[in-house]
Amino acid sequence: MKKVLANREIDVNEEGYLVDFKQWDREICECIADECNIVMTEKHWEVIEYIHEKHKNEEPLSIRGIKKSGVINIKEFYNLFPGGPLKKATLIAGIPKPKSCI
Amino acid sequence: MKNLVILGAGTSGTMMANHLISKLPKREWNITIVDQFKTHYYQPGFLFLPFDIYTTKQVKKKGEKFIPKGVNYIQKKIELIKPDENKVQLEGDAQLDYDILIVATGTKIAPSEIEGMDGPMWYKNIFDFYTYEGAKALRNKLREWEGGKLVVHITEMPIKCPVAPLEFAFLADSFFKNKSMRDKVDITYVTPLGGAFTKPKATEALHHLLEEKGIKEVTDFNIERVDYENNKIVDYADTEVEYDLLVTVPTNMGDELIERSGMGDDLNYVPTNKATLQTNDYENIFAIGDATNLPASKAGSVAHFEAEILTDNILRYIKGEPLKAEFDGHANCFIETGNGKALLIDFNYTHEPVEGTFPFPGVGPLKLLKESRMNHMGKMAFRWIYWNMLIKGIHIPFVSTNMTTKGKKLEKINN
Ligand SMILES: Cc1cc2nc3c(=O)[nH]c(=O)nc-3n(C[C@H](O)[C@H](O)[C@H](O)COP(=O)(O)OP(=O)(O)OC[C@H]3O[C@@H](n4cnc5c(N)ncnc54)[C@H](O)[C@@H]3O)c2cc1C
Numbered sequence: 001m002k003k004v005l006a007n008r009e010i011d012v013n014e015e016g017y018l019v020d021f022k023q024w025d026r027e028i029c030e031c032i033a034d035e036c037n038i039v040m041t042e043k044h045w046e047v048i049e050y051i052h053e054k055h056k057n058e059e060p061l062s063i064r065g066i067k068k069s070g071v072i073n074i075k076e077f078y079n080l081f082p083g084g085p086l087k088k089a090t091l092i093a094g095i096p097k098p099k100s101c102i
Numbered sequence: 103m104k105n106l107v108i109l110g111a112g113t114s115g116t117m118m119a120n121h122l123i124s125k126l127p128k129r130e131w132n133i134t135i136v137d138q139f140k141t142h143y144y145q146p147g148f149l150f151l152p153f154d155i156y157t158t159k160q161v162k163k164k165g166e167k168f169i170p171k172g173v174n175y176i177q178k179k180i181e182l183i184k185p186d187e188n189k190v191q192l193e194g195d196a197q198l199d200y201d202i203l204i205v206a207t208g209t210k211i212a213p214s215e216i217e218g219m220d221g222p223m224w225y226k227n228i229f230d231f232y233t234y235e236g237a238k239a240l241r242n243k244l245r246e247w248e249g250g251k252l253v254v255h256i257t258e259m260p261i262k263c264p265v266a267p268l269e270f271a272f273l274a275d276s277f278f279k280n281k282s283m284r285d286k287v288d289i290t291y292v293t294p295l296g297g298a299f300t301k302p303k304a305t306e307a308l309h310h311l312l313e314e315k316g317i318k319e320v321t322d323f324n325i326e327r328v329d330y331e332n333n334k335i336v337d338y339a340d341t342e343v344e345y346d347l348l349v350t351v352p353t354n355m356g357d358e359l360i361e362r363s364g365m366g367d368d369l370n371y372v373p374t375n376k377a378t379l380q381t382n383d384y385e386n387i388f389a390i391g392d393a394t395n396l397p398a399s400k401a402g403s404v405a406h407f408e409a410e411i412l413t414d415n416i417l418r419y420i421k422g423e424p425l426k427a428e429f430d431g432h433a434n435c436f437i438e439t440g441n442g443k444a445l446l447i448d449f450n451y452t453h454e455p456v457e458g459t460f461p462f463p464g465v466g467p468l469k470l471l472k473e474s475r476m477n478h479m480g481k482m483a484f485r486w487i488y489w490n491m492l493i494k495g496i497h498i499p500f501v502s503t504n505m506t507t508k509g510k511k512l513e514k515i516n517n
Contacts, residue, residue, distance in 0.1 A: 063294070063324045063338070064258060064368060074326070078338045084322050087296075099300075 005031040017090070017097050024094030032092045036081075044080055044092075046071050051093045061086055061098045104131050106416075107190060107200040109180055109359075111137035113145075113493055114391030114405040115206035116168050120495030121413040123170045126420075134174040134198060136190070140165055144488055146402065148237040149266055149438065152244055153277045160485065162234065168493050180207070183363040185384045202386050202416060205372055207359060209262055209392040209400060211236075213352035216257055218328035220352075228328065228348045231270060232262070240349065244277070249286030250346030255335065256293045257325055260369075261354045262392050262400035264300055265447075267291070268308060269438040270349060275315045276440035290318040292335065292343055297321055304447055304455040307471050311439055354400070356393055371395035376451070377427035379412045386419075388412060397451065398431035406492055407432045410503045432505040434460075436481035444477035446470050450505040461501050463509025470510065 003012045006027045011019040016032075018024055029048065033040050050071045054061055063086065066077050081088040086098050106122065108115045119135050126133065147161035169175045179193040183203070190198045211232050213220035219228065229243065230236035254271040261267075271291045278284040291298070291312060297305035298312060298319065312319055323337045334344045356370030365372055365383070373382040374394040381387045390412050391405035398404050408429055415425045431451030436444045446468045447455035460468040467476050491498055 062258070068368065074324075074338050083339065084296075087322075 015091075015097060018094040021094050029092055029094065032094075036088055036092065038081065038088070038092070041080075043072065043076070047077070047080060047089060048093045051089055051095065055093070055095045061090065104201040105199055106131055106133050106202045106204070107198050108133070108135040108204045108206060109183070109190065110206035110208055110391075110393070111135050111142065111165050111169065111175070112206065112208050112391070113402045113488075114208070114393075114409065115204070116142065116165070116493040117406065117409040117495045118204055118206065118390065118412065119173045120168075120170050120493070121409055122416065123172050125413060125417060128172065132174065133172070134176060135169060136176045136178060136180055136192065136198070137165060138177070138179040140177055142168055142493075143234055144485060145232075146263070146488070147485060148231050148234065149269055149273070151234075151237040152231050152240040152270075153273055154241060154245070155273075156485075158234075158238060161237075163489065168489075180359050181362070183359070183365060183387075185363070185365065185387060188386070200386075202388070202419070203384075204412070204416075205360075205365075205381070205387065205389040205393050206391050207357045207393045209354045209356050209371070211352040212355040213350075215353040215355075216325055216328060218330045219257075219350065221328070221330050223328075223330040227333070227346065228330065228350065230350060230352055232266075232351060232354075243347070247347060249278075249283055251288045251290065251344055252347045252349065253290050253292055253335065253343055253345035255291075255323075255325070255343075255348060255350040256295075257350060257353050258294055259300070260400060261351050263435070264399060265435055265437045267293075267351050268298060268312075271317050272311065272315065272440040273438055274349075275317060279441075288318075289316070290320060290343060290345075292320040292323050294324050295321060301447075301449060301454045304471065307445070308437075311473070315440070354392075360393070367395055369395075375427075376431070377429050378415055378425040379408060379429060380415065380419075380425060388416065396429075396431070398429075399433040399435065401433055401435055402488065402492065403434045404432065406498070407503045409495065410497070428504065430504050432503065434501065436477055436484065438478065438481055439473050442478050443473045443475055444481045445473055446477045446480065448505060448510070453505060453507070456510045458510030460509070461506075463506070 001012050002009050010023050030040055050069055066074055077085045090097055108118055115135055141162045142165040144161045147156045150156040182191040188200055211230055225239045229240040231240050254267055256267050278287045298308040299305045326336050326338045328335050334342045336342050356366055360366035360370040372389040372393055374389045376396045379388050381389050390408050392400040411429045418425055434448045436446050438444045448470055449455040458470045460470055468480055
């Protein structure tokens with residue numbers, strides 16, 4: 001599916017997740033965040049960076065992982081990305097929705 | 103003489119001992135297996151014990167019965183693996199040397215990971231059914247429970263046998279119906295996942311069943327703590343679910359031994375090659391079953407498929423041949439749905455559970471993703487197959503190690 005974000009055509013799946021990470025940048029990120037009613041702050045960017053790092057290393061994301069991330073604690077994570085923080089944060093970070101592989 | 107040591111005599115370790123004893127030349131290899139318990143538990147039976155469907159006798163047997171002659175069986179706690187010295191340290195001062203090591207120490211519940219879970223109400227109105235003790239204590243509770251809010255809960259993924267909590271909810275529905283007290287019991291299924299199961303196709307079918315049985319679903323619930331004083335579980339978003347009886351599947355973790363030996367990930371699982379079953383860090387150490395970090399279901403059926411490939415790979419390793427990268431994540435699970443019926447799902451790393459027939463394409467007799475009495479018979483027969491074939495390493499007829507795609511309506515998982 002195509003979607004227009006920041007005046008550009010972006011490929012997304014039916015849930016709105018980016019299909020091609022190469023199309024992601026800070027501008028796109030802010031547009032998606034805006035759609036989720038989230039205003040990006042310094043702390044949000046730190047989390048996005050952490051998520052990208054994990055994604056690059058093919059390490060699965062989990063709530064437990066957030067606890068050990070050293071970036072934020074779980075409570076803060078929920079405050080930054082209210083309502084399903086892992087799903088929201090990955091949507092905004094432009095990577096696939098975390099799936100439980102089992 | 104060379105030494106092959108197997109750590110853990112559960113489903114996987116016992117199967118490996120049975121496979122290898124006939125394959126390794128006796129004049130060259132000693133095989134040793136170590137476990138802390140004398141008892142071999144039939145863990146799938148822990149699902150039925152709380153409902154008085156199985157007796158305690160049906161779920162445990164002496165481990166010794168299943169270890170083949172010629173294998174050295176040690177009943178001791180394993181303290182430490184020293185991978186750089188090729189040694190294993192047991193309780194007391196005993197040490198074992200190995201040329202090849204197989205880690206099969208499984209996974210177990212860790213209720214203390216969540217505040218308030220194994221506090222003063224543990225086994226009073228908070229239970230697990232993943233241990234023999236938990237399942238038995240819950241049976242005693244259910245015999246006299248007069249009803250109220252029953253919450254069936256998963257703490258975090260991954261857990262072994264990811265369908266077991268759903269089956270528990272379905273069986274609870276039947277159990278209370280049979281006791282003519284279903285109207286006094288409110289059943290809620292609480293999960294950290296976005297739906298009833300980890301795979302979308304199966305989730306749809308299972309969601310429908312939950313609805314049909316009047317079981318409520320609370321999804322995306324990441325538990326923060328159990329408020330045992332006020333009988334409720336609370337998640338990080340401050341959502342609360344009240345209970346009178348909480349049946350939870352606590353965090354599952356590999357044994358502390360793995361952590362002590364510095365060989366595990368966050369959850370004490372051993373990083374393992376998902377196709378060859380060789381550990382990532384040590385070429386003479388292999389891992390199988392629930393102890394690995396494989397992105398496959400932690401289930402006896404999966405371990406059974408793994409065992410056939412691991413046996414081949416151990417022989418190849420000994421001969422200095424390249425390992426077969428063949429394990430495809432094949433899982434094959436019956437899902438008890440209550441009232442003498444069950445579903446069957448069959449999937450692997452890349453294919454979702456689908457509709458179709460099993461094991462014979464187009465014939466069955468088992469139906470995938472559809473409730474039937476035949477599937478239930480299959481599940482019940484599994485106990486016999488387990489004790490008499492599976493852990494003895496006897497190949498189960500008609501069921502192939504790698505998933506077959508024939509007779510199935512297939513859909514590939516898109517990543
Ligand atoms: C409620 C429930 C229902 C299930 N239903 C099904 C089902 O329907 N179908 C299915 O296929 N699977 C099912 N399973 C899963 C199945 O039982 C497991 O996946 C299987 O037993 C895994 O085998 P394993 O050998 O890897 O681990 P285990 O069988 O758990 O064996 C591990 C062994 O290692 C030993 N060990 C660990 N640490 C140490 C140490 N430090 N020292 C000494 N010994 C140690 C333990 O004592 C244990 O005997 C179910 C599990 C549960 C709990």
